[in-house]
Amino acid sequence: MFNPTDTQDCSRGNIRIKETSMKHTKITLLSAILATLILPAAAQNQTPAPVPPGNQPPTINQRKENQQDRIANGVQSGELTAGETRNLERKESNLNQEERDMRKLDNGHLTGADRTTLNQQQNQLSNQIYKDKHNAAVQNTNPKTEVGRRAENQQDRIAQGIKSGQLTAGETANLERKDAAINHEISADRKANGGKLTGAEKAQINRQQNHVSKQIYRDKHNARHQ
Numbered sequence: 001m002f003n004p005t006d007t008q009d010c011s012r013g014n015i016r017i018k019e020t021s022m023k024h025t026k027i028t029l030l031s032a033i034l035a036t037l038i039l040p041a042a043a044q045n046q047t048p049a050p051v052p053p054g055n056q057p058p059t060i061n062q063r064k065e066n067q068q069d070r071i072a073n074g075v076q077s078g079e080l081t082a083g084e085t086r087n088l089e090r091k092e093s094n095l096n097q098e099e100r101d102m103r104k105l106d107n108g109h110l111t112g113a114d115r116t117t118l119n120q121q122q123n124q125l126s127n128q129i130y131k132d133k134h135n136a137a138v139q140n141t142n143p144k145t146e147v148g149r150r151a152e153n154q155q156d157r158i159a160q161g162i163k164s165g166q167l168t169a170g171e172t173a174n175l176e177r178k179d180a181a182i183n184h185e186i187s188a189d190r191k192a193n194g195g196k197l198t199g200a201e202k203a204q205i206n207r208q209q210n211h212v213s214k215q216i217y218r219d220k221h222n223a224r225h226q
Helices: 006-047 060-077 084-107 112-133 147-164 169-192 199-220
Strands: none
Touching: 006 084, 060 084, 060 112, 060 147, 084 112, 084 147, 084 169, 147 169, 169 199
Protein backbone atom coordinates (compact mmCIF):
# COMPACT_ATOMS: atom_id res chain seq x y z
CA MET A 1 0.00 0.00 0.00
CA PHE A 2 1.41 3.42 -0.98
CA ASN A 3 2.52 5.52 1.96
CA PRO A 4 3.18 9.27 1.32
CA THR A 5 5.53 9.30 4.25
CA ASP A 6 7.83 6.87 2.46
CA THR A 7 8.13 9.27 -0.48
CA GLN A 8 8.96 12.14 1.84
CA ASP A 9 11.63 10.06 3.59
CA CYS A 10 13.22 9.14 0.26
CA SER A 11 13.23 12.75 -0.81
CA ARG A 12 14.85 13.82 2.44
CA GLY A 13 17.46 11.04 2.07
CA ASN A 14 18.29 12.17 -1.43
CA ILE A 15 18.64 15.74 -0.25
CA ARG A 16 20.97 14.65 2.55
CA ILE A 17 23.11 12.67 0.08
CA LYS A 18 23.29 15.66 -2.27
CA GLU A 19 24.17 18.01 0.59
CA THR A 20 26.86 15.63 1.85
CA SER A 21 28.29 15.28 -1.66
CA MET A 22 28.33 19.05 -2.09
CA LYS A 23 30.09 19.47 1.23
CA HIS A 24 32.80 16.98 0.22
CA THR A 25 33.21 18.75 -3.11
CA LYS A 26 33.55 22.14 -1.38
CA ILE A 27 36.10 20.73 1.08
CA THR A 28 38.11 19.20 -1.75
CA LEU A 29 38.11 22.47 -3.70
CA LEU A 30 39.08 24.48 -0.62
CA SER A 31 41.94 22.06 0.12
CA ALA A 32 43.22 22.37 -3.44
CA ILE A 33 43.07 26.19 -3.28
CA LEU A 34 44.87 26.28 0.06
CA ALA A 35 47.57 23.96 -1.28
CA THR A 36 48.22 26.22 -4.27
CA LEU A 37 48.56 29.21 -1.92
CA ILE A 38 50.63 27.59 0.84
CA LEU A 39 53.18 25.59 -1.20
CA PRO A 40 54.69 28.52 -3.16
CA ALA A 41 54.88 30.61 0.02
CA ALA A 42 56.63 27.78 1.84
CA ALA A 43 59.03 27.34 -1.06
CA GLN A 44 59.89 31.06 -0.96
CA ASN A 45 60.57 30.93 2.78
CA GLN A 46 62.94 27.98 2.51
CA THR A 47 66.65 28.79 2.69
CA PRO A 48 68.49 27.65 -0.49
CA ALA A 49 70.79 24.71 0.06
CA PRO A 50 74.42 25.86 0.31
CA VAL A 51 76.73 25.03 -2.58
CA PRO A 52 79.18 22.30 -1.53
CA PRO A 53 82.73 23.67 -1.07
CA GLY A 54 84.06 21.35 -3.75
CA ASN A 55 81.71 22.90 -6.34
CA GLN A 56 82.73 26.52 -5.69
CA PRO A 57 84.61 28.10 -8.62
CA PRO A 58 88.23 28.92 -7.72
CA THR A 59 89.05 32.51 -6.83
CA ILE A 60 91.52 34.65 -8.77
CA ASN A 61 94.21 34.01 -6.14
CA GLN A 62 93.53 30.28 -6.05
CA ARG A 63 93.91 30.09 -9.82
CA LYS A 64 97.18 32.01 -9.68
CA GLU A 65 98.55 29.71 -6.99
CA ASN A 66 97.48 26.64 -8.94
CA GLN A 67 99.17 27.88 -12.09
CA GLN A 68 102.37 28.69 -10.20
CA ASP A 69 102.36 25.14 -8.83
CA ARG A 70 101.96 23.77 -12.36
CA ILE A 71 104.86 25.88 -13.58
CA ALA A 72 107.03 24.78 -10.64
CA ASN A 73 106.25 21.13 -11.37
CA GLY A 74 107.13 21.68 -15.03
CA VAL A 75 110.46 23.28 -14.14
CA GLN A 76 111.36 20.48 -11.75
CA SER A 77 110.35 17.70 -14.13
CA GLY A 78 112.13 19.29 -17.09
CA GLU A 79 108.88 19.60 -19.06
CA LEU A 80 109.40 23.37 -19.10
CA THR A 81 112.63 24.84 -20.44
CA ALA A 82 114.15 28.00 -18.97
CA GLY A 83 112.89 29.95 -22.00
CA GLU A 84 109.34 28.62 -21.68
CA THR A 85 109.29 29.37 -17.96
CA ARG A 86 110.59 32.89 -18.58
CA ASN A 87 107.76 33.49 -21.08
CA LEU A 88 105.06 32.06 -18.80
CA GLU A 89 106.23 33.96 -15.73
CA ARG A 90 106.51 37.19 -17.69
CA LYS A 91 102.84 36.80 -18.64
CA GLU A 92 101.96 35.92 -15.04
CA SER A 93 103.81 39.00 -13.80
CA ASN A 94 101.95 41.23 -16.27
CA LEU A 95 98.67 39.68 -15.14
CA ASN A 96 99.53 40.40 -11.50
CA GLN A 97 100.32 44.02 -12.35
CA GLU A 98 97.04 44.39 -14.21
CA GLU A 99 95.15 43.05 -11.19
CA ARG A 100 96.90 45.54 -8.90
CA ASP A 101 96.00 48.40 -11.25
CA MET A 102 92.35 47.26 -11.32
CA ARG A 103 92.20 47.17 -7.52
CA LYS A 104 93.68 50.68 -7.26
CA LEU A 105 90.84 52.02 -9.38
CA ASP A 106 88.15 50.45 -7.15
CA ASN A 107 89.42 50.93 -3.60
CA GLY A 108 91.11 47.54 -3.43
CA HIS A 109 88.23 45.62 -5.00
CA LEU A 110 87.68 43.88 -8.33
CA THR A 111 84.50 44.52 -10.29
CA GLY A 112 82.61 41.74 -12.05
CA ALA A 113 84.04 42.93 -15.37
CA ASP A 114 87.55 42.90 -13.86
CA ARG A 115 87.14 39.30 -12.72
CA THR A 116 85.86 38.25 -16.13
CA THR A 117 88.85 39.86 -17.85
CA LEU A 118 91.36 38.30 -15.44
CA ASN A 119 89.73 34.86 -15.75
CA GLN A 120 89.92 35.01 -19.54
CA GLN A 121 93.62 35.86 -19.36
CA GLN A 122 94.23 33.12 -16.81
CA ASN A 123 92.50 30.67 -19.17
CA GLN A 124 94.90 31.67 -21.94
CA LEU A 125 97.89 31.28 -19.63
CA SER A 126 96.61 27.90 -18.40
CA ASN A 127 96.37 26.67 -21.98
CA GLN A 128 99.91 27.89 -22.68
CA ILE A 129 101.25 26.05 -19.62
CA TYR A 130 99.66 22.84 -20.90
CA LYS A 131 101.05 23.28 -24.41
CA ASP A 132 104.57 24.06 -23.18
CA LYS A 133 104.58 21.09 -20.81
CA HIS A 134 103.50 18.70 -23.56
CA ASN A 135 105.62 19.83 -26.49
CA ALA A 136 108.95 18.36 -27.62
CA ALA A 137 111.13 20.98 -25.88
CA VAL A 138 112.48 19.71 -22.54
CA GLN A 139 115.16 20.64 -20.01
CA ASN A 140 117.82 17.99 -19.33
CA THR A 141 117.15 16.57 -15.85
CA ASN A 142 119.98 14.02 -15.92
CA PRO A 143 123.06 15.92 -17.14
CA LYS A 144 126.47 14.25 -17.25
CA THR A 145 128.66 17.36 -17.17
CA GLU A 146 129.44 19.70 -14.28
CA VAL A 147 127.96 22.64 -16.18
CA GLY A 148 124.78 20.66 -16.85
CA ARG A 149 124.48 19.53 -13.23
CA ARG A 150 124.79 23.11 -11.99
CA ALA A 151 122.10 24.22 -14.42
CA GLU A 152 119.81 21.43 -13.22
CA ASN A 153 120.47 22.30 -9.56
CA GLN A 154 119.57 25.92 -10.18
CA GLN A 155 116.36 24.93 -11.95
CA ASP A 156 115.42 22.84 -8.91
CA ARG A 157 116.06 25.83 -6.62
CA ILE A 158 113.93 28.05 -8.83
CA ALA A 159 111.13 25.45 -8.90
CA GLN A 160 111.19 25.25 -5.10
CA GLY A 161 111.03 29.05 -4.88
CA ILE A 162 108.05 29.20 -7.23
CA LYS A 163 106.16 26.53 -5.31
CA SER A 164 106.85 28.08 -1.90
CA GLY A 165 106.01 31.61 -3.06
CA GLN A 166 109.52 32.88 -2.22
CA LEU A 167 109.96 33.85 -5.88
CA THR A 168 107.47 36.19 -7.49
CA ALA A 169 106.50 35.72 -11.13
CA GLY A 170 108.64 38.73 -12.06
CA GLU A 171 111.69 37.41 -10.20
CA THR A 172 111.29 33.99 -11.78
CA ALA A 173 110.98 35.50 -15.26
CA ASN A 174 114.20 37.45 -14.70
CA LEU A 175 116.11 34.41 -13.39
CA GLU A 176 114.91 32.19 -16.20
CA ARG A 177 115.81 34.84 -18.76
CA LYS A 178 119.38 34.66 -17.50
CA ASP A 179 119.39 30.86 -17.42
CA ALA A 180 117.95 30.71 -20.94
CA ALA A 181 120.73 33.03 -22.14
CA ILE A 182 123.37 30.79 -20.52
CA ASN A 183 121.81 27.71 -22.11
CA HIS A 184 121.87 29.41 -25.50
CA GLU A 185 125.53 30.33 -25.02
CA ILE A 186 126.41 26.73 -24.07
CA SER A 187 124.62 25.43 -27.14
CA ALA A 188 126.43 27.89 -29.41
CA ASP A 189 129.82 27.06 -27.87
CA ARG A 190 129.28 23.33 -28.30
CA LYS A 191 128.30 23.77 -31.95
CA ALA A 192 131.47 25.72 -32.55
CA ASN A 193 133.65 23.04 -30.91
CA GLY A 194 132.27 19.74 -32.11
CA GLY A 195 129.84 19.29 -29.22
CA LYS A 196 132.35 20.14 -26.46
CA LEU A 197 133.23 23.12 -24.29
CA THR A 198 136.77 24.43 -24.00
CA GLY A 199 138.33 25.13 -20.61
CA ALA A 200 137.87 28.87 -21.10
CA GLU A 201 134.23 28.41 -22.05
CA LYS A 202 133.57 26.27 -18.97
CA ALA A 203 135.15 28.92 -16.75
CA GLN A 204 133.02 31.62 -18.37
CA ILE A 205 129.82 29.58 -17.94
CA ASN A 206 130.65 28.85 -14.31
CA ARG A 207 131.08 32.57 -13.56
CA GLN A 208 127.70 33.30 -15.11
CA GLN A 209 126.10 30.45 -13.17
CA ASN A 210 127.63 31.86 -9.96
CA HIS A 211 125.92 35.18 -10.65
CA VAL A 212 122.56 33.49 -11.21
CA SER A 213 123.01 31.33 -8.10
CA LYS A 214 123.54 34.42 -5.93
CA GLN A 215 120.56 36.11 -7.53
CA ILE A 216 118.36 33.09 -6.76
CA TYR A 217 119.42 33.29 -3.11
CA ARG A 218 118.77 37.04 -2.87
CA ASP A 219 115.38 36.80 -4.56
CA LYS A 220 114.27 33.92 -2.33
CA HIS A 221 115.26 35.77 0.84
CA ASN A 222 113.98 39.27 0.19
CA ALA A 223 110.67 40.73 1.40
CA ARG A 224 108.75 40.02 -1.82
CA HIS A 225 106.50 36.99 -2.05
CA GLN A 226 104.01 35.60 -4.55
